[in-house]
Amino acid sequence: MRGTRTPWLALVVLAAVAGACGRSDDGEPAAQRPAANAVSMSGFLFKPDALSVPAGTTVTWTNADDIAHTVTAGMPGTPSGAFDSGNKVKDETFTHTFSTAGSFPYFCNNHNGMRGEVTVT
């Protein structure tokens, strides 16, 4: 039993070191980015279209469709300016860190029927 403990400890240390060195698109350590805060742009929908996160969370959107989408804060016709990914083609990602509490609706500027909302607590 004693002989198996050290390799496991080494793996944990290595994982911690790798996490400290990794970076997200926002420059935040990858280990601090929750994997659950991900939204897929798929089938002309944001999935999930409603996300609730604590302040300080970075959300990542990934385009799975074979056409450009945007992640634009606000409502169609009235963008809020809080964030705008610009056109993202298939497999491209966009990240945004939500620092303040509130509700943040967003939409795709190319396909106004695509809408989502992030609620920050």
Place this chain on the structure above:
Amino acid sequence: MRKKIIGRFALAATLVLVGAACGDKANTTADKAAAPSVTDASSVLLVTLDAGLKEHVYLAGLATENALGGRKAGFEAAAAALDENSVALSMAIGSVFGADAEKAFLPLWRSHIGFVVDYTSNFGNKAVQDKAVSDLLGYTETFGAFLNGAIPAVPKTAAADLVKTHILTLKDVIDAQQAKDYVKADSMLRTAAHHMGMISSALVDAIVKQFPEKFA
């Protein structure tokens, strides 16, 4: 409301099936043997989709004719019926591909109707009309991507081409209506409606192959 809309398509499909059955009685024995089955799921889907897409064209033509004729009440009534048709089409899509596809389809489908309205309402404003045409052509790529995403066997470009022909045939109708050439407008309307048969056939053929367990 949902039941009413589904009921309209179901009624149309049923009438076709009953008509086929009743007509069959008047045929010879050889004709009966050769008569195709219209009760299988794929045939029902084809009838439903075909009826819905052709209804879309005729209602769109009715709406644009009323709009160009300055008949506001007529336009609004036709536009309301056209939207009922859009909802019914989205439900037909959902019946095959699920709730997410239904949810995504409806706003996409409605958007191209909006561009058609923009075109129809701006014969005196070339810049706005040109933008509407540009939006409609862009829409063909969008809807092509949507169809390809739902039905991978239908290439994005092929789906876009089918939608493009729909757009252009409908534009021919509107242009003829604007010119008050009603003979040409109605002839173009039949052409536009018949083209929808190509779309429904292509889609159902691919859908049946994609979901053999549903349409065996």
